[in-house]
Amino acid sequence: MGKRSFLAGAAVSLTLASIALVPGTASAHSTPHQDQYKRVGYFIQWGIYGRQYYVKNLETSGQAARLTHINYAFGDVDASGKCASADPWADWQRPVSAEESVDGVADEPGQALAGNFNQLLKLKKKHPNLKVLLSLGGWTLSANFSNAVLTDESRKALVKSCIETFWNTGVFDGFDFDWEWPGSEGNPGNVIRPEDKQNFTLMVAEFRKQLGKKATLTAFLPAAPAKIDAGFEVNKIFKYLDFATIQGYDFHGTWEATTNQQSALFIPRGAPTTPDFSGATTLKAWTDRGAPKKALVLGIPYYGQGWTGVTNANRGLFQPAAGPAPATWAAGNEDYKVLATLPQQGYKVYHDPLSGHAWLFNGTTFWTFDDPLVVAQKSLYIRLGGYGGAMVWSLDGDDANGTLTKTIYATLR
Numbered sequence: 001m002g003k004r005s006f007l008a009g010a011a012v013s014l015t016l017a018s019i020a021l022v023p024g025t026a027s028a029h030s031t032p033h034q035d036q037y038k039r040v041g042y043f044i045q046w047g048i049y050g051r052q053y054y055v056k057n058l059e060t061s062g063q064a065a066r067l068t069h070i071n072y073a074f075g076d077v078d079a080s081g082k083c084a085s086a087d088p089w090a091d092w093q094r095p096v097s098a099e100e101s102v103d104g105v106a107d108e109p110g111q112a113l114a115g116n117f118n119q120l121l122k123l124k125k126k127h128p129n130l131k132v133l134l135s136l137g138g139w140t141l142s143a144n145f146s147n148a149v150l151t152d153e154s155r156k157a158l159v160k161s162c163i164e165t166f167w168n169t170g171v172f173d174g175f176d177f178d179w180e181w182p183g184s185e186g187n188p189g190n191v192i193r194p195e196d197k198q199n200f201t202l203m204v205a206e207f208r209k210q211l212g213k214k215a216t217l218t219a220f221l222p223a224a225p226a227k228i229d230a231g232f233e234v235n236k237i238f239k240y241l242d243f244a245t246i247q248g249y250d251f252h253g254t255w256e257a258t259t260n261q262q263s264a265l266f267i268p269r270g271a272p273t274t275p276d277f278s279g280a281t282t283l284k285a286w287t288d289r290g291a292p293k294k295a296l297v298l299g300i301p302y303y304g305q306g307w308t309g310v311t312n313a314n315r316g317l318f319q320p321a322a323g324p325a326p327a328t329w330a331a332g333n334e335d336y337k338v339l340a341t342l343p344q345q346g347y348k349v350y351h352d353p354l355s356g357h358a359w360l361f362n363g364t365t366f367w368t369f370d371d372p373l374v375v376a377q378k379s380l381y382i383r384l385g386g387y388g389g390a391m392v393w394s395l396d397g398d399d400a401n402g403t404l405t406k407t408i409y410a411t412l413r
Contacts, residue, residue, distance in 0.1 A: 035129075037382070037412035038243055038297045038389030040069040040218075041405065042135065044396060045090050045116060050329070053396035054100045055119035061402035063395055064123055066409035069131045069216070071176045071245075072120065073394070074138040075166060081148035082161035086141060092117045092169070102126065117171045131216055134166045137178035139187050145179045146191040149203040158203070159210045167211070174216030174242075175207060181222055182231030201233045204240040216242050220299075223247040223282040234289040241295065245391035246286060248299035248378075251277035252368070254307055254324035254332035259316055259366045262305040265356025265378050272318050279356070279378060283387060297389045298382055302336045302397030302404055304360075304369030315350050316361030325365050335397040336404060339369045356381070372407045379411035 041063065047053035058064040078084040085091045094115040098106040102122040107114040113121075120132050137145060148158045166172055180186040182196035193199075207217055219237070221244045222228060238244070252260035252273070261268060265279045275281075279298055286296055309322020324332025339360060343349055347360040349371065356377045360367040370378070382390055390408050398404045 035068050035413055038069060038391070039067050039405075039408055039412055040071060040245055040297055040389065040391040041067050042071045042073050042392065042394040043116075044073050044394050045087055047394075047396045048090055048094070048116065051396055054096075055116055055123055056100055056102050057400075058123060058395060059102055059126065061398065061400055061405070063398065063402040063405045064127050064130060066402070066405050066413075067130060068389070069133060069218075070120070070123075070395075071133050071135040071218075071391075072116070072172070073135045074141050074178065075134045075136045075162075076141045077136060077144045077148050077158065079144055079147075081144060081154050081158055083136070083158065083165045084161075085165065089115065091115050113169065113171075117169055120171050131173040132171060133174045133176040133216060133218060134162075134172045135176040135178050135220075136162070137180060139180050142178070142180045142186050143190045145182070145203075146193050146196050146199070149199040150193075150195075152202075155199075155203055155206045156210075159206050162207075163210065167215075174211070174218070176245075177204065177217075177219040180220075181227050184227045184230040197231050197233060200231060201236045201240075204237055208240040218242055219244045221246050221286070223251065223277050223285070225285050228285060228289060234286065234291050238292055238295050243295045243297055243388050244286075244291070245297045245299055246282055248279045248282060248391075249301035249393070250305075253305040254321075257320060259307045259310055259319050259321055259359075260368065261317075261355070261357045261359070262368045263301050263357065263370055263374075264352070265374070265381055266354070268317075268352055268355040268357065270318060280381070283385070293386045294388045296387050297391045298378065298387060299391045299393060300375060300378060300404075300408070301370055302392050302394060304334050304336065304339050304367040306332050306334060306365065306367040308365045310361070310364055310366045312363050315348075315359075316363075316366040317350070317359060319366070321366065325367065334367065334369075336369060336371075337397060337399040339367055340371070340399060340403075342367070353377070370404070372403060375404050375407045376411065379408050383411055 076084045076086040092113050092115040095107040098104055102119050149155050182200040249263040252262050267276045267278045306325030307321035308325040310316050311319040327334040342360050347362045351358045358371050358374050389412055
């Protein structure tokens with residue numbers, strides 16, 4: 001039996017076991033032990049607005065009990081090269097009501113630390129082993145990294161400002177560097193230099209120097225080999241990073257005119273793109289360049305990419321499309337919790353178990369997404385492959401029972 005076939009079969013059993021964990025939480029509160037695997041989830045700062053997703057939801061869904069790290073997204077590196085809050089109201093100013101509070105206690109008027117930060121402190125009191133990291137950057141806040149890390153003086157100033165702005169709040173256990181991307185194109189308008197590659201290493205080294213071993217330092221790293229080679233000294237950065245989360249999604253999306261997988265574990269047969277991306281090839285690209293397996297944490301999406309006006313052939317896969325599918329927050333992008341309800345609305349779920357990906361199709365609209373079966377298969381691959389764990393973007397995309405997070409926990413602990 002080949003590796004793909006074994007993983008496909010084993011994932012079915014693991015998925016059934018993990019789904020059985022959904023109603024209860026007892027297994028997450030068993031005798032404390034040292035986690036072998038990292039289970040990392042991004043909490044989006046702006047989720048408190050339209051999505052009405054609060055820190056409290058991490059507790060009520062059971063997700064907090066099953067995570068080792070929460071990455072709070074995002075902190076900004078501003079035009080002056082210093083750390084800054086991207087939304088002070090959400091971060092520490094907003095008075096949180098008793099209904100929205102982790103412990104059911106409302107913020108007092110005028111208290112110094114309110115908002116998400118105070119709620120994260122309350123969450124950590126309930127889960128003492130849970131680490132919370134401040135994630136710097138992201139797609140829209142990476143414009144100023146190159147300037148901020150250009151010189152030894154500027155790097156020292158950046159780290160000092162991050163300590164003053166975020167570390168000294170007592171909320172965070174470290175920093176996650178989400179610079180997209182050193183030395184290569186990201187969001188239009190980002191400053192890019194060839195020396196970003198060396199300066200990324202020097203930046204992380206400066207954070208480690210000023211914070212010491214007490215801080216957890218991680219980074220979000222790209223899937224594309226060209227971006228790896230342009231931006232990262234792979235043989236050096238892991239001397240300073242505790243681990244790195246690896247892009248395991250957005251391999252394809254509605255910026256393309258043909259439906260495709262966005263997060264397959266292996267490259268599907270018949271894929272129209274050569275060479276193509278997959279979770280396995282991305283991890284291999286990093287280990288081939290010297291990254292230690294146990295320091296690599298594979299990213300898993302809690303959302304799907306969708307097209308509409310799709311030709312009704314091949315169950316919708318690899319077919320021409322008219323454009324992005326309508327969705328709740330942005331065309332072509334929808335949360336798992338919504339996609340999981342589509343089979344009740346005339347969609348059929350399809351799986352390619354040999355490639356580790358799933359999709360939904362109703363004859364005209366196509367969604368590529370990760371369901372519990374795919375998540376279980378990926379978790380098993382991580383475990384058997386000797387990798388460091390799983391990361392998810394983002395926790396608000398899971399359902400109210402934390403089904404996908406519990407699926408990861410069933411295998412990676």
